[in-house]
Amino acid sequence: MAYRSTERVKARLSASRQRIIAAALEIMAGHGYAGCSVAAVAERAGVATGTVYRHFPTKADLFAEVFRTASQREVDAVARAAAQRTTVAAQMAAVVETFAGRALQSPRLAYALLAEPVDPAVDAERLTFRRAYADLIAGHVAAGVASGELPAQDPELTATALVGALAEAMVGPLAAGVAGPGTIPDLIRFIHRALGVSP
């Protein structure tokens, strides 16, 4: 036995894997999922197409991970913003501002993550993305109901509906390229009403 992979190689492999994921993300941000052929991803990552398959069994597996990575980044940013506020009203305002602000920064990527037609196996990953947002929101809503800041309601349903509302309200602006200046404040008012925040 003359070969047993060493730390150095493991690190290189891992770096290579990360480069592939990063390349896929960059292409998604530039040309959407539609532009993400395996060959294009490989070229941008500086490897041969075959190499992609040493890291991921199928294209769907690769993009499941790409979606997972990107989604986690988004959800984390929103969670961090919300955590800095104390009232549910302020927390939800932070959620909207962060979510919408980031989406408008990278509209093509946001569109790919939210709504672009993708392989069904990748689409499944999208569900967990939305679920992560819903869980985050549901936690704040449940706390608000418990503290009496919000009226009694099913936090799960409220959170799911709010995620849908947020996503839908962003798809138009993302397609158009910009949001009207009043969109975000209006959306915050809508969501405050929906939560039952007292005015």
Add this chain to the structure above:
Amino acid sequence: MAYRSTERVKARLSASRQRIIAAALEIMAGHGYAGCSVAAVAERAGVATGTVYRHFPTKADLFAEVFRTASQREVDAVARAAAQRTTVAAQMAAVVETFAGRALQSPRLAYALLAEPVDPAVDAERLTFRRAYADLIAGHVAAGVASGELPAQDPELTATALVGALAEAMVGPLAAGVAGPGTIPDLIRFIHRALGVSP
């Protein structure tokens, strides 16, 4: 010139076209968009695959029309239900009940119309579907604001967000096959709060 198409032939052509659309709808209701190969649609319609292409230039064109037809039917049903009520609160309750009730009657079709991964050209048609709902709702909201039943708000944004909320809240139940018994009343309460209906 020995041939100029007559009424009888025109009627037959139109009937054939309708049969193709109907067949596509039936397959969507049974197996989703994924089951809709052109060959399968043709077989169900009782024509050869080539015949489909005498009526529609591409598969995407066929399904754009299929989506348009199915969507119109849904929107009409919802509009009709809402039109029978007098207050905005009751109208929106009717919207939710009709939308959700019909979706749960034909979950596979509803899923295909709302969320299943489809060809991008067909996806575009989905946007107009959602837009039609949003316009319907926006009309009622605007009337409610004008009459003082609802507080001041941007009817367009409210309507868009509500469409997103409705769709998102249905995707889970559609995937699961059933909705919990409380889902629809809870959703109506959510939407009433979001509109600012006074309790």
Add this chain to the structure above:
DNA sequence: GCAAGAAGTGAACCACCATTCAGTCCTTGC
């Protein structure tokens, strides 16, 4: 009945792209 021309047929075609694999290059331990 017949010529002209449209509608209908379905097997063959083909574009696209994910996936593979035989050959080459590297890394490791001795």
Add this chain to the structure above:
DNA sequence: GCAAGGACTGAATGGTGGTTCACTTCTTGC
């Protein structure tokens, strides 16, 4: 240096399913 075995390559492969088209069948006006 060298043998063993992994990593890398990228041109070739293959499956899928939308699309075509040469041919057949039907309609029409005379």
